[in-house]
Amino acid sequence: MAQFMDVHTSMPGVTAQALHEAHQADLAIQDDESVQFTHAWADPESGHVFCLSEGPSKEAVQRIHERAGHPYDEIHEITVTA
Amino acid sequence: MAQFMDVHTSMPGVTAQALHEAHQADLAIQDDESVQFTHAWADPESGHVFCLSEGPSKEAVQRIHERAGHPYDEIHEITVTA
Numbered sequence: 001m002a003q004f005m006d007v008h009t010s011m012p013g014v015t016a017q018a019l020h021e022a023h024q025a026d027l028a029i030q031d032d033e034s035v036q037f038t039h040a041w042a043d044p045e046s047g048h049v050f051c052l053s054e055g056p057s058k059e060a061v062q063r064i065h066e067r068a069g070h071p072y073d074e075i076h077e078i079t080v081t082a
Numbered sequence: 083m084a085q086f087m088d089v090h091t092s093m094p095g096v097t098a099q100a101l102h103e104a105h106q107a108d109l110a111i112q113d114d115e116s117v118q119f120t121h122a123w124a125d126p127e128s129g130h131v132f133c134l135s136e137g138p139s140k141e142a143v144q145r146i147h148e149r150a151g152h153p154y155d156e157i158h159e160i161t162v163t164a
Binding site (some may be wrong): 003006014015016019021022023024039040041042043044045047050052076077078079080081082 | 085087096097098102104105111121122123124125126127128131132134158159160161162163164
């Protein structure tokens with residue numbers, strides 16, 4: 001499976017509750033696309049949210065995010081880590 | 083300690099070796115500013131690198147990155163996770 005970091009740039013003021021609900025919405029349907037969201041980090045001040053996931057493709061990640069109501073603004077395939 | 087996600091946008095073609103060396107350069111001096119870099123994820127195709135860290139301030143993180151030769155292009159304070 002490939003690894004991805006996707007970025008949402010339009011969630012200013014996102015609360016712990018809102019992020020939890022958004023993440024749960026992804027987890028509830030992620031198996032439909034063999035995607036696994038592992039972590040989400042949010043900066044409510046700038047509205048940026050970074051989501052780390054594994055899955056078959058960028059498109060599969062986006063389909064889950066779209067169905068859950070929060071498409072990403074940007075996605076990067078992570079092929080090198082440290 | 084606060085948590086940060088900083089983003090470098092100008093490392094196209096970054097290799098595993100290059101990222102490892104950059105990360106080690108940070109680790110070697112991070113104690114000077116009480117910063118702790120915990121993980122780095124890179125997309126060599128777009129040149130984006132995402133660095134997760136903990137530390138006293140955004141400025142402290144940037145000072146370490148600058149001294150190590152790779153200032154960030156963007157930084158976000160992470161106050162909500164899931």
